[in-house]
Amino acid sequence: MGRDFQIDGESLVTVKGSSASLLSATTELGLADRPIEITSSMKYMDINVDAWGEAPADVQMKLGTLDIRMVLAHFDPVVLEACVSESMAGAADAGSQPRAGTRLGNGAALYSALNRYISVGITAPQNSRPWRFYACYLQAPAFRWPVGTERSLVEINWRCIPYTVDPWGGGLGALLARLWDRGTL
């Protein structure tokens, strides 16, 4: 590809979720008022041996998650509220609660009725490197929603996990699970 300034361009956020929700088809969520921040949180475990003192002799990679923070400026509030209720494990609507302990994935495939994870897409029209995050939910604080006379700039925080139906993966574990790729929803 070569070295250059990286400019993603005007980034539109799209979402797709459970077939039993308002997000059953790819839906526009909105535009952000500033750059969307994608923060990787990969976990590692040191392997220590006495001969190496305080430094690890090797490190094990223990998978990880992503945090995606965006401040929506031009957005569809119905879609956002659908994201909120889906992130609450398919609560009846934004504002109601599911039963405590309800799972989001339920061992079901993405986009099926029982799976409440939301795929989040971020377009990148200028460098053709979009983001598609497969299994996301709004994590605390799910949103900060200013209510007043000015246009609301709503901050939302996503968490993306490497969800898979069967953690055993036929003996491969998380090898085939994806956090993101460069496709479009």
Add this chain to the structure above:
Amino acid sequence: MARDFQIYGETLVQVKLQGGQLQELGLCNGPVRVIPKVFHKDMNVDDFGPNVPAEVMWMLGEVNVKMTLVHYDFNVLQDCIDAAMGSSLDGKLSPAGTIMGGNLSVGALGNFYTQLFLSYTNQADEDDLGDAMEHWRFPASYLCEPMPVEVPVGIERSMVPLNWRVIPYKRIEILSTTIILGGGGSQTTTTPKEIKSGTAILWDREAP
């Protein structure tokens, strides 16, 4: 095999109960701990004083396997609990004194020991892809006291600690002798032979 960090990899717990059908029990939230308990007996002589043995005898051993299940089949777990309780049925008890092995082969109907398998992809190999599964088999296991199983009941996913005991179960051979009697008849007598600990299996690497 050279010296290296030993990483067993993703480990699936499988079981075979009486009848011999392989079933997946589940995945654990952390490492499965395999703890051999071995026994020795000191041979003392007066010349060596009262505390230090002149020689030591090996007196067999058993294994304790501890795990905490998090992604598991509850029906299979219930079957393991029932087997450990002498083939009780979900709380309805078998009679006190029920013999677990019954001098039957492991896996035969009437033998209530559980064959316990730890199946894993050994990550010590550099190439993770395409590795054959490796196994650690404990042929004669049962969930044992003091705390064989603890089932949390609540709104969070249940993580169930299990405590297995593995013994070197071995059948007693029966010597069957048939004597031809005068007049055309025969008489068969069966005599149990001495049970010998040599070649008893505590664990092996057999695949399920």
